[in-house]
Amino acid sequence: GQNIDQPTEMTATEGAIVQINCTYQTSGFNGLFWYQQHAGEAPTFLSYNVLDGLEEKGRFSSFLSRSKGYSYLLLKELQMKDSASYLCAVRDYGGATNKLIFGTGTLLAVQP
Amino acid sequence: EAGVVQSPRYKIIEKKQPVAFWCNPISGHNTLYWYRQNLGQGPELLIRYENEEAVDDSQLPKDRFSAERLKGVDSTLKIQPAELGDSAVYLCASSLAPLAGGPRDDTQYFGPGTRLTVL
Numbered sequence: 001g002q003n004i005d006q007p008t009e010m011t012a013t014e015g016a017i018v019q020i021n022c023t024y025q026t027s028g029f030n031g032l033f034w035y036q037q038h039a040g041e042a043p044t045f046l047s048y049n050v051l052d053g054l055e056e057k058g059r060f061s062s063f064l065s066r067s068k069g070y071s072y073l074l075l076k077e078l079q080m081k082d083s084a085s086y087l088c089a090v091r092d093y094g095g096a097t098n099k100l101i102f103g104t105g106t107l108l109a110v111q112p
Numbered sequence: 113e114a115g116v117v118q119s120p121r122y123k124i125i126e127k128k129q130p131v132a133f134w135c136n137p138i139s140g141h142n143t144l145y146w147y148r149q150n151l152g153q154g155p156e157l158l159i160r161y162e163n164e165e166a167v168d169d170s171q172l173p174k175d176r177f178s179a180e181r182l183k184g185v186d187s188t189l190k191i192q193p194a195e196l197g198d199s200a201v202y203l204c205a206s207s208l209a210p211l212a213g214g215p216r217d218d219t220q221y222f223g224p225g226t227r228l229t230v231l
Contacts, residue, residue: 091218
């Protein structure tokens, strides 16, 4: 089956660091994406991992462990504008399936 | 460069009425996706086009939903008749290349969505 798990909500303080975890079980795996979605807006692409390890992109980093079916998104120096939903999505590719499967998203609230 | 354009942004209709959504993908993007996103959920794929061909419509409720992508550019998604449970945000996305096991050229870029309310 296909299953992607993320925490529903998280709260953090401005200037702090927060880690949003994602675990997945899919029939095939060929890459994991993180998207940011502000309320009422479209998801916007943040990061992509296909190999194990850490990808750093400014204040945002994303980590992948394929053997553990696990990823996290790390946000540093949090700003109020980082309050949004963060979606983990797995590229399920192989055999009869070929699609991007999204988690339910983690709603992050950044407080002053 | 313009992003994915969708219209209308909001639509309120009564149940059993028809409704249509329009999407213009990023120029040069051959692959187009329609998703439905319910409140508090992630997007769920309805249909995927590669050029004019619908290559994955397995999750499209074909009794009431239809889609087309004439000339391989713009696309429309139609619901007829709408039901209360169809209330959701309908997102269109496009990517440069088909969804595949390659590098990032299949990254999907989303439009702002159409928020549909069925009364």
